[in-house]
Amino acid sequence: MSDSPLVVDDVSVTLGGREVLSGVSLTAxxxxxxxxxxxxxxxxxxxxxxxxxxxxxxxxxVTVTGQSVSSLSAREIGQRVATVPQETELSFGFSVKxxxxxxxxxxxxxxxxxxxxxxxxxxxxxxRTSLESLADRPVTDLSGGERQRVLLARALAQATPVLLxxxxxxxxxxxxxxxxxxxxxxxxxxxxxxxxxxxxxxxAARYCDRLVLLAEGDVVAAGDPDTVLTSETLADAFDATAxxxxxxxxxxxxxxxxxxxxxxxxxxxx
Amino acid sequence: xxVRQRAATWSLGLTTVLxxxxxxxxxxGPVRIPPETVVKILLNAVSVPAGIExxxxxxxxTLQLPVPTLRWRPAIAFxxxxxxxxxxxxxxxxxxxxxxxxGFALAAAGTVMQGFxxxxxxxxxxxxxxxxxxxxxxxAIVVPAAIPFGLGLRGAAFVGAILTAFAVxxxxxxxxxxxxxxxxxxxxxxxxxxxxxxxxxxxxxGEGLRAVVHxxxxxxxxxxxxxxxxxxxxxxxxxxxLLAYARDLNVxxxxxxxxxGLGVEVERTKRLLLAVSAVLTAAAVAVSGVIGFVGLIVPxxxxxxxxxxxxxLLPAAALGGASFLVITDTIARAGATEIPVGIVxxxxxxxxxxxxxxxxxxxAL
Numbered sequence: 001m002s003d004s005p006l007v008v009d010d011v012s013v014t015l016g017g018r019e020v021l022s023g024v025s026l027t028a029x030x031x032x033x034x035x036x037x038x039x040x041x042x043x044x045x046x047x048x049x050x051x052x053x054x055x056x057x058x059x060x061x062v063t064v065t066g067q068s069v070s071s072l073s074a075r076e077i078g079q080r081v082a083t084v085p086q087e088t089e090l091s092f093g094f095s096v097k098x099x100x101x102x103x104x105x106x107x108x109x110x111x112x113x114x115x116x117x118x119x120x121x122x123x124x125x126x127x128r129t130s131l132e133s134l135a136d137r138p139v140t141d142l143s144g145g146e147r148q149r150v151l152l153a154r155a156l157a158q159a160t161p162v163l164l165x166x167x168x169x170x171x172x173x174x175x176x177x178x179x180x181x182x183x184x185x186x187x188x189x190x191x192x193x194x195x196x197x198x199x200x201x202x203x204a205a206r207y208c209d210r211l212v213l214l215a216e217g218d219v220v221a222a223g224d225p226d227t228v229l230t231s232e233t234l235a236d237a238f239d240a241t242a243x244x245x246x247x248x249x250x251x252x253x254x255x256x257x258x259x260x261x262x263x264x265x266x267x268x269x270x
Numbered sequence: 271x272x273v274r275q276r277a278a279t280w281s282l283g284l285t286t287v288l289x290x291x292x293x294x295x296x297x298x299g300p301v302r303i304p305p306e307t308v309v310k311i312l313l314n315a316v317s318v319p320a321g322i323e324x325x326x327x328x329x330x331x332t333l334q335l336p337v338p339t340l341r342w343r344p345a346i347a348f349x350x351x352x353x354x355x356x357x358x359x360x361x362x363x364x365x366x367x368x369x370x371x372x373g374f375a376l377a378a379a380g381t382v383m384q385g386f387x388x389x390x391x392x393x394x395x396x397x398x399x400x401x402x403x404x405x406x407x408x409x410a411i412v413v414p415a416a417i418p419f420g421l422g423l424r425g426a427a428f429v430g431a432i433l434t435a436f437a438v439x440x441x442x443x444x445x446x447x448x449x450x451x452x453x454x455x456x457x458x459x460x461x462x463x464x465x466x467x468x469x470x471x472x473x474x475x476g477e478g479l480r481a482v483v484h485x486x487x488x489x490x491x492x493x494x495x496x497x498x499x500x501x502x503x504x505x506x507x508x509x510x511x512l513l514a515y516a517r518d519l520n521v522x523x524x525x526x527x528x529x530x531g532l533g534v535e536v537e538r539t540k541r542l543l544l545a546v547s548a549v550l551t552a553a554a555v556a557v558s559g560v561i562g563f564v565g566l567i568v569p570x571x572x573x574x575x576x577x578x579x580x581x582x583l584l585p586a587a588a589l590g591g592a593s594f595l596v597i598t599d600t601i602a603r604a605g606a607t608e609i610p611v612g613i614v615x616x617x618x619x620x621x622x623x624x625x626x627x628x629x630x631x632x633x634a635l
Contacts, residue, residue, distance in 0.1 A: 054527070
C-alpha cells in the first residue's frame with residue numbers, strides 16, 4: 001500500500017436498505033486536489049461522509065494517514081480530516097473568529113485552552129480566506145458568500161492532512177466560487193490532500209488535478225480532467241447530452257450541456 | 271486565554287451580585303435586620319481549622335487508636351444580638367441558600383437544554399423531568415401508601431423525575447442514536463400524558479388538594495439546613511461536569527453533522543449532557559416544586575448580555591439564576607402574606623426579559 005494520506009479501498013455503503021456506494025476506490029496524495037463529480041444522488045456526499053467515518057461502511061476500508069477510520073475516535077478523526085459542509089447552521093451569534101476557532105476543537109483537551117499553535121492556525125485560516133477584517137463580526141450578519149468562507153476557514157483551522165469539501169461553491173456567485181477554489185488549490189499545493197465534490201464541471205476541470213466521476217454509487221471514470229470529461233462518459237453518467245470542447249482562456253475542457261433529445265452537430269462543437 | 275478572563279470576570283461580578291442579594295435578603299422579613307449586622311452574623315459563622323487534635327478512639331473495647339481530627343473554631347466573633355443570629359442562621363439563611371442553589375441548578379440546566387436542542391423554547395423540564403417529579407410528589411401527597419421504601423415526598427419527586435427522563439430518552443433512542451427532534455416530541459407527549467395523571471390525582475386528592483396546589487406552584491418556604499444539604503452537595507459537582515463540556519456544547523450548536531466533523535463524539539456527549547441536566551433539574555425540583563421561568567428566561571437574559579459562548583454563558587447564567595431566585599423569593603415572602611415564588615418569577619422576569627429583548631440587537635436565539 002502507498003503512504004497516501006487518504007486511501008478509499010472498495011468501500012460499499014448501504015443506507016436504509018439501498019446500496020448508495022458499491023465498491024468505490026479512490027486515493028488522494030499530498031498536494032493533490034481530487035474533484036468528485038457526478039449527477040445528484042450519485043453518492044458524492046455519502047462518499048465524503050464515509051471518508052470521515054460519518055456513515056458505517058458495509059464493506060471495504062477507508063484509511064487516513066495509515067490508520068483505518070473505523071478504528072479512530074471522533075477526536076482522532078477530527079485531527080486528521082476536516083470537512084467544509086455544503087451548508088451549516090450558523091444561526092447563533094458567534095463572531096467569525098469564534099466560529100473559526102471551533103475548528104481547533106479536536107486539538108484542545110477537555111480542560112485546555114487554545115495555545116500558540118491553535119492561535120496561529122486560526123490566524124492563518126482567517127488570512128487565507130481574507131476574513132481578518134470580519135473577524136469580530138457576528139456570523140449572522142454575513143452574506144452567504146462570506147459565511148461559506150467562514151466554513152472553509154473553520155476547516156483550514158483544523159489543519160488536517162485531509163480536507164474534504166462538499167459542494168463548496170454551490171451557493172456562490174462566480175467571483176466567490178473562483179476565490180474559494182483558488183484558496184483550496186493553494187491549500188492543496190501546500191501539501192494537503194483535498195477531495196472536493198463539485199457540481200460545476202468547468203470549474204472542476206480547471207482546479208482539480210484529477211477527477212473521479214461517480215454515478216449510481218459507482219466510479220464510472222477517473223483520471224485527468226481531459227480523459228474523464230468526454231461526451232461518452234458524461235452521457236452515461238448524467239443521462240444528458242453534453243459537448244466537451246476546449247476552453248482557450250483557461251486551457252481546460254469546457255462542458256456544454258444540451259437537452260437529452262438533441263444531437264450534437266459539428267458546428268455546435270465549434 | 272481571553273475566554274477564561276471573560277468567564278472569570280463575569281463569574282466574579284455575578285458572585286458579588288449574589289452575595290449582595292443574599293445579604294440584603296437575609297435582613298428582610300418580619301424582623302428587619304440591618305445589612306451590617308447580617309454581614310457580622312455571616313462572618314461569625316465562618317470557621318477555620320484551628321489545629322489537629324489527637325483523640326484516642328477505643329477499638330474493640332481494649333485497643334486504643336489515636337485518631338487525628340481537625341479542630342474548628344470561629345474565625346471572628348463579632349458581638350451580635352443572639353435573636354438576630356438565630357433568625358438569620360436557623361430561619362432565613364437555609365431558605366436563601368436553597369433558593370440560590372435551585373436557581374443556580376435550573377438556570378444551568380436550562381442553558382444546556384437550549385443549546386442542546388438548539389431551540390429557544392427549551393427549558394430544564396423539556397424532557398419531562400418536572401412533570402415526572404410532580405407525579406411523584408402528588409402521588410406521595412394523595413396516596414402516600416403507594417410510595418415504596420418510605421421515600422417521602424422529596425424522594426418520590428426525585429425518583430419520578432429521573433424515571434420520566436429515562437423513559438423519554440429510551441422512547442426517543444433507536445439503534446444508539448437519539449435524534450434531538452424525536453427527543454423533543456417524546457418529551458412533549460410524555461409531559462401531556464403526565465399532566466393528565468396529575469389532573470386525575472388532583473381530582474381525587476380531597477383533603478390533600480391544598481398541599482398539591484402548593485407543591486405544584488413551587489415553594490421554598492419551611493426549608494431547614496437538612497433540606498439544603500443534599501442539593502447543595504449534588505449541584506456543584508454536576509455543574510462542574512457541564513462546565514467541562516461547555517466547548518462541546520458550543521460546537522454542537524453548529525449541528526450534529528458539523529460537530530462530529532470537528533471531533534465531537536456526538537451521541538456520547540448528548541447522553542452525558544442529558545443525564546447530567548436531568549439529575550440537576552430533578553435535584554432542584556424535588557426540593558422546591560415546579561418553579562417555572564427561571565430555567566427558560568434567565569439563560570436568555572444572560573445570552574443577550576454575555577453572548578452565546580457556553581464557557582462564559584454557563585457560569586454566568588447559573589450565577590444569574592441564583593441571584594434571580596434569591597431576589598424573587600425575597601419579594602415573595604416580604605409581604606404580609608407569602609405568595610408562591612413561581613408567580614413572582616414570571617411576573618417580574620417576563621417584563622425584564624421583554625425590556626432586554628427590545629433594547630438589545632437579537633441575532634438569533
